[in-house]
Amino acid sequence: MQEELFTSGRNIPNIDPSLQIWHWPISLYLFLGGLAAGILFFAALFYLMGKEKQYPALKKAAVIPPIALSVGLLALVYDLTHPLFTWQLYTTFRIESPMSWGAWVLLITTPLSFLWLFSFYRSTFPKWESKLKLFKKFKFLEKFEKFLITNRTYMAYALIPLSIILGVYTGILLSAFNARPLWNNAILGPLFLTSGLSTGAAAIILLSRNREERHLFSKIDLGLIIVEIALIIHMIMGYYAGSQVQLEAMDLLVGGEFTLMFFGFVILLGLLVPAILEVIELLGFKVPVAVPAALVIIGGLLFRFIMVEAGQLTRYLY
Amino acid sequence: MRYAMVIDTLKCVGCSDCVVACQTENNVPHGYCRDWVTEAVSGSYPNLELELRSERCNHCANPPCVRCCPTGASHVIEGGIVLVTADQCIGCGACIESCPYDARYQHPDGYVDKCTFCHHRLEKGQLPACVSVCPTKCMYFGDLDDPNSEISQLLKNRKYKTLSPEAGTDPHVFYLI
Amino acid sequence: VNLLASNPLLDAAAKKNLAKKLSRTATYCEVCFWKCAAWAYTDEEGDIKKVIGNDDDPHCNGRLCPRGTGGLGMYSDEDRLKTPLIRTTINGEETYREASWEEALDLIAEKFTEIKQKYGPESFALLKHGSPGSHLEHLFKAYGSDTIAEPAYAQCRGPRETGFGLTFGSWVGSPEPTDIRDTKCLVLIGSHIGENMHNTQVQEMSDAIDNGATIITVDPRFSTAASKSSHWLPIKPATDIALLLSWMHVLIEEELYNKKYVEKYAIGFDELKAHVKPFTPEWAYGITTIKPESIRETARLMAAAAPATIIHPGRHVTWYGDDSQRERAIAILNGLLGSWGNRGGFYFKEKISIPKYPHPAYPEPKWGWHEIGEQYPFAEMGNTSEVVKATIPNEDNPYPIKAWMIAGTNLINTLPQREQTLEAINALEFLVVVDTMPMEITGYADVVLPECTYLERYDGIRSATNRHPSIAVRIPAVKPKYNSKPAWWISKQIGDRIGLGDYFNYNDFEEVIEWQLNKMGTSLDEMKKIGVKNFERTSGPLFLEEGQDYEFGTPSGKIEFYSQQLADLGFDPMPVYTHHPQPPQGFYRLNYGRSPMHTFSRTINNPYLSDLKSENTLWVNPKVARILDLKKDQPVWLKNQDGILSAFPIKVRVTERIRWDSVYMYHGFGHNNKKLTRAFGKGASDAELISKIVVDPLMGGTGLRGNFVSILTEDPHKNTKV
Ligand SMILES: Nc1nc2c(c(=O)[nH]1)N[C@H]1C(S)=C(S)[C@@H](COP(=O)(O)OP(=O)(O)OC[C@H]3O[C@@H](n4cnc5c(=O)[nH]c(N)nc54)[C@H](O)[C@@H]3O)O[C@H]1N2
Ligand SMILES: Nc1nc2c(c(=O)[nH]1)N[C@H]1C(S)=C(S)[C@@H](COP(=O)(O)OP(=O)(O)OC[C@H]3O[C@@H](n4cnc5c(=O)[nH]c(N)nc54)[C@H](O)[C@@H]3O)O[C@H]1N2
Numbered sequence A: 001m002q003e004e005l006f007t008s009g010r011n012i013p014n015i016d017p018s019l020q021i022w023h024w025p026i027s028l029y030l031f032l033g034g035l036a037a038g039i040l041f042f043a044a045l046f047y048l049m050g051k052e053k054q055y056p057a058l059k060k061a062a063v064i065p066p067i068a069l070s071v072g073l074l075a076l077v078y079d080l081t082h083p084l085f086t087w088q089l090y091t092t093f094r095i096e097s098p099m100s101w102g103a104w105v106l107l108i109t110t111p112l113s114f115l116w117l118f119s120f121y122r123s124t125f126p127k128w129e130s131k132l133k134l135f136k137k138f139k140f141l142e143k144f145e146k147f148l149i150t151n152r153t154y155m156a157y158a159l160i161p162l163s164i165i166l167g168v169y170t171g172i173l174l175s176a177f178n179a180r181p182l183w184n185n186a187i188l189g190p191l192f193l194t195s196g197l198s199t200g201a202a203a204i205i206l207l208s209r210n211r212e213e214r215h216l217f218s219k220i221d222l223g224l225i226i227v228e229i230a231l232i233i234h235m236i237m238g239y240y241a242g243s244q245v246q247l248e249a250m251d252l253l254v255g256g257e258f259t260l261m262f263f264g265f266v267i268l269l270g271l272l273v274p275a276i277l278e279v280i281e282l283l284g285f286k287v288p289v290a291v292p293a294a295l296v297i298i299g300g301l302l303f304r305f306i307m308v309e310a311g312q313l314t315r316y317l318y
Numbered sequence B: 001m002r003y004a005m006v007i008d009t010l011k012c013v014g015c016s017d018c019v020v021a022c023q024t025e026n027n028v029p030h031g032y033c034r035d036w037v038t039e040a041v042s043g044s045y046p047n048l049e050l051e052l053r054s055e056r057c058n059h060c061a062n063p064p065c066v067r068c069c070p071t072g073a074s075h076v077i078e079g080g081i082v083l084v085t086a087d088q089c090i091g092c093g094a095c096i097e098s099c100p101y102d103a104r105y106q107h108p109d110g111y112v113d114k115c116t117f118c119h120h121r122l123e124k125g126q127l128p129a130c131v132s133v134c135p136t137k138c139m140y141f142g143d144l145d146d147p148n149s150e151i152s153q154l155l156k157n158r159k160y161k162t163l164s165p166e167a168g169t170d171p172h173v174f175y176l177i
Numbered sequence C: 001v002n003l004l005a006s007n008p009l010l011d012a013a014a015k016k017n018l019a020k021k022l023s024r025t026a027t028y029c030e031v032c033f034w035k036c037a038a039w040a041y042t043d044e045e046g047d048i049k050k051v052i053g054n055d056d057d058p059h060c061n062g063r064l065c066p067r068g069t070g071g072l073g074m075y076s077d078e079d080r081l082k083t084p085l086i087r088t089t090i091n092g093e094e095t096y097r098e099a100s101w102e103e104a105l106d107l108i109a110e111k112f113t114e115i116k117q118k119y120g121p122e123s124f125a126l127l128k129h130g131s132p133g134s135h136l137e138h139l140f141k142a143y144g145s146d147t148i149a150e151p152a153y154a155q156c157r158g159p160r161e162t163g164f165g166l167t168f169g170s171w172v173g174s175p176e177p178t179d180i181r182d183t184k185c186l187v188l189i190g191s192h193i194g195e196n197m198h199n200t201q202v203q204e205m206s207d208a209i210d211n212g213a214t215i216i217t218v219d220p221r222f223s224t225a226a227s228k229s230s231h232w233l234p235i236k237p238a239t240d241i242a243l244l245l246s247w248m249h250v251l252i253e254e255e256l257y258n259k260k261y262v263e264k265y266a267i268g269f270d271e272l273k274a275h276v277k278p279f280t281p282e283w284a285y286g287i288t289t290i291k292p293e294s295i296r297e298t299a300r301l302m303a304a305a306a307p308a309t310i311i312h313p314g315r316h317v318t319w320y321g322d323d324s325q326r327e328r329a330i331a332i333l334n335g336l337l338g339s340w341g342n343r344g345g346f347y348f349k350e351k352i353s354i355p356k357y358p359h360p361a362y363p364e365p366k367w368g369w370h371e372i373g374e375q376y377p378f379a380e381m382g383n384t385s386e387v388v389k390a391t392i393p394n395e396d397n398p399y400p401i402k403a404w405m406i407a408g409t410n411l412i413n414t415l416p417q418r419e420q421t422l423e424a425i426n427a428l429e430f431l432v433v434v435d436t437m438p439m440e441i442t443g444y445a446d447v448v449l450p451e452c453t454y455l456e457r458y459d460g461i462r463s464a465t466n467r468h469p470s471i472a473v474r475i476p477a478v479k480p481k482y483n484s485k486p487a488w489w490i491s492k493q494i495g496d497r498i499g500l501g502d503y504f505n506y507n508d509f510e511e512v513i514e515w516q517l518n519k520m521g522t523s524l525d526e527m528k529k530i531g532v533k534n535f536e537r538t539s540g541p542l543f544l545e546e547g548q549d550y551e552f553g554t555p556s557g558k559i560e561f562y563s564q565q566l567a568d569l570g571f572d573p574m575p576v577y578t579h580h581p582q583p584p585q586g587f588y589r590l591n592y593g594r595s596p597m598h599t600f601s602r603t604i605n606n607p608y609l610s611d612l613k614s615e616n617t618l619w620v621n622p623k624v625a626r627i628l629d630l631k632k633d634q635p636v637w638l639k640n641q642d643g644i645l646s647a648f649p650i651k652v653r654v655t656e657r658i659r660w661d662s663v664y665m666y667h668g669f670g671h672n673n674k675k676l677t678r679a680f681g682k683g684a685s686d687a688e689l690i691s692k693i694v695v696d697p698l699m700g701g702t703g704l705r706g707n708f709v710s711i712l713t714e715d716p717h718k719n720t721k722v
């Protein structure tokens, strides 16, 4: 028994032979969204726990989310094919559309991340300020900063749910698509959230000059990596138990064109190796902490690329 | 009123006339199409079967493309026809990703386009362009809510299937088999 | 139904499209020779937007085929010939320069005069196909040449007309008078209706499916028609006559044939009975590989449905050289079943004749197509291949041809034995090509004349045989694009220049049509409004009436199972099976056929149709693919039994639809003229690989299906390219 499928009269660039509507900007956008979500989450959480003094890197890291979110948004708009109509996103809120959720969450989170950063700016980056002399040039900033500092707690309270929504959203954006069997599983939301938190923690480790702080975030990261591996195993088991189309989707990751990337770079170099290095470091051996942290970040980025690319190759067969 | 299309695979010869007719009727740019023909061969020589079918947007009753659209550009109008409003569409591609049938494409002008069931012709009392051109007359179009319509009768009396019913979209293009 | 009212947000693009007001012009399609009547829809800017079938037309019933729907691509194709071209030599290199019509026509007129003086007008041949042909035919006949041929005879229908003519005394003709819509049993011998998109045949086959007719398809390939058939007989190629004979055997031995009909209308039954006695299904099984039970079962089905049974004559039937005899066998089977003249079989066709626009009598040529093809006693039209042969210089040739005009046929991709065609072309003193596109053939011309497309011109009134007579008109929907002109104008211009003005007594062909229509009781104005006019039959009923006496057009006035005409000339009076070579080790039979979206080579560059299928593929059975280690979409090259290589690679399609001893490809692809920007180098050309033919001794048809190819996975041109 042989089955062939041919289509004639169908020659849609970007759809056939495989769907390629979303390109690298979307992967980048998902990665940056996750990274920003992770950092904002930790920053807000530790602030509310009153530990921000103990962990100075958290404040330094506050510089990342506004940049990541802005670049992410630009990347998203860059991948739109009708960008002049982008404003149409904000004429409505569509509760069933993850894109709509994302647009609105970003609309709120991005300015908030700027404000959060600004509230730490003068204390955390005195050198920058001595160069830029912003507060000298703009007198009103003094007042504004004061206002923000007094309201930091409220900002932190807002940022915790927003960052969780943002992190989960980066996964749901994909998993909401029934039509792409690789994406269509409930794990992708928590998985991308975990991965986002993990890259956030890794970024904090990279910025940290403080052993205790690095230690703590290594521990956190290790935990997240373990959860992430568990979720990935769960995801693959899910495909395995799924329908024909999901089996074929899984094949792309475990026995197809993305296998090397997925197992080599994401699982091994992006998760297992950093986990082992972090364990070794926690056991007291000397490991350059930048290595596992960088690996986690690169692994997280590649993971988004693989999921976006491979997902678009999977489709319903009928 | 619930519009639907019924296509008799036992008569379709896969000539793709439906595709050209749609392109000329709807000004679909060269290199793109709103409908296409799929050929599926099974068996081995000389015990073979061949199914030819003309495919397009299924105007699903449960359309993920409409649900995932962040701007409301994708919407459903009376009769269950799923449409895209060009100047509301940002070209985010979410609806393309969401369609299990790959029925949508990005128009070179940026917005997303797809089969409209030729609603501009329906308004004039004409059949969709593809239906009216098909040389084997294997395509039927009409109101599923009317039990006496040709399509209701065909679905009552013949064996049929829809594409990927497991995708849960409740497609409204039916294939007689 | 008012949907728009409920949808105020109708998008701007759609609104823009709807706002355009379209006006329609009557025409008939020229994308193939079915000539479906249609409406060309033109927008306010004078651009053709779509072509839609005319509801009143019996050729299309309001539905064009994909090629007709995409016909506006013939008009919009930006690769079209744009202005007359004259061959010149610049820096030692042959090339073309643009010329004015004046200059080109003067040059052609000069050549017409010169050839006439030097050799006689007979030495100027016209090779044509389609509508431009009739205008130029008039010019040639007025000039004194009847050296006229078209590929639709010796490369196409010729053998079937001979086979049916000898049996029923009537051509099948076009459109075929097959009552498919009412048939109870349709038997297709190779004829691949559904891929062969001749419109009403496809439509009626679909009606037959609706009516529950039995369809039996004999084809070595699993054709689309085979997939719609209750019985597909996957015959070994080149063995059809054996099957046909054994069907006759079963019908006669089991006394299933239509006795009353045969008794009343046929002669030679006893001879036939004795002739087919040995051809048992068991005998045929050994030859055809069709199981004896299948042969018996299908014969019984045909008989059960008779006389509403059609053994379809097919159309492109120049296969193995014994094609007229195969068609005889098909005709005899129809005779045994009584289908000729019966509902569900063949109807008595009728057409209306178009009054001749007055002109002086044509001069009598000393020789013409008939003399050139003399050795084929049953030839009834000019034979392109014989014209080619008579052009190649040869002392003993009494009919030397020195110049050609070619209109509407791309001989390079149409004729077999390309080398021979090129040899003839090289020997010509003058070659003028009238075409719409820069096809291969234009590259060999001394002068190229750009004709405007069918959507931009008047042409003769279409009158064809059908269930009832009908006429259709072709009115220009828009002005000719570029510097192109209609063939009627070209003919008249040449005629005027060479002193034949009396034959072209009008300024515009519109006047001719108007005059003819008025004579027929209608008018140009009326026809512009309706496009098609149907007439009542005047020749009597569509079918035989019970017990009706009927005289067939044969010498005996009967259906001739035994043909005295053939016997008298030393041919087999009844068909016999002869063995044809089968492919040797390492070779595969080159099978070819129609792509439903294309017409031969003429549409491959059409922007709409190339969207549907831009290149052909080589169908290869999975077994062969395994042996040769071929993968889907892998490019391969072909080399035939004479060492001829395909110019371009063709991609492999691994499919069970083809036998393991054959490969299959769509005809028309593999264009090698770079000016065809979409078609150049896309796929392979079957025509270039058909270097061997077997000629039908009755009518000179060129059997094309005896070529074998081997499959090369490495580019054989690699070294020669350097
Ligand atoms: N190898 C092979 N050879 C075959 C066949 C095959 O299947 N395989 N089929 C055979 C059969 S059945 C037939 S009928 C013949 C057909 O043979 P052709 O009629 O030669 O077929 P086309 O390749 O369509 O060539 C038509 C030519 O007419 C031009 N043309 C189109 N429209 C117009 C017009 O309006 N005016 C003018 N002046 N020119 C126009 C086109 O550009 C093209 O050059 O081929 C035969 N030869
Ligand atoms: N789309 C489209 N339609 C067309 C045309 C076109 O160009 N395009 N051209 C028109 C013209 S002019 C013509 S003449 C007709 C031709 O149309 P047909 O008369 O239907 O064509 P054939 O070439 O006889 O048939 C091709 C079929 O014969 C089968 N075949 C090959 N070898 C054998 C054999 O030994 N025995 C048997 N029994 N079958 C065999 C092939 O597998 C293929 O399926 O099509 C017409 N219709």
Ligand code: SF4
Pocket: B011, B012, B013, B014, B015, B016, B017, B018, B019, B037, B053, B054, B133, B134, B135, B136, B137, B138, B139
């Ligand atoms: S036009 Fe009709 S027969 Fe041709 S492919 Fe489309 S549905 Fe099938």
Ligand code: SF4
Pocket: B056, B057, B058, B059, B060, B063, B064, B065, B066, B082, B098, B099, B100, B101, B102, B103, B104, B114, B169
């Ligand atoms: S077929 Fe696709 S585009 Fe059409 S309604 Fe269904 S999901 Fe939407």
Ligand code: SF4
Pocket: B068, B069, B070, B071, B072, B073, B074, B084, B088, B089, B090, B091, B092, B093, B094, B095, B096, B112
């Ligand atoms: S591409 Fe357009 S129609 Fe599709 S989801 Fe995005 S905005 Fe909606």
Ligand code: SF4
Pocket: B021, B022, B023, B025, B026, B034, B035, B056, B114, B115, B116, B117, B118, B128, B129, B130, B131
């Ligand atoms: S219904 Fe209209 S828009 Fe849809 S495929 Fe047919 S012709 Fe195209």
Ligand code: SF4
Pocket: C029, C030, C031, C032, C033, C034, C035, C036, C060, C064, C065, C066, C067, C068, C069, C197, C198, C199
């Ligand atoms: S069958 Fe198709 S290509 Fe031929 S005349 Fe009719 S519409 Fe034109």
Ligand SMILES: [Mo]
Pocket: C152, C155, C156, C157, C315, C316
């Ligand atoms: Mo033909």
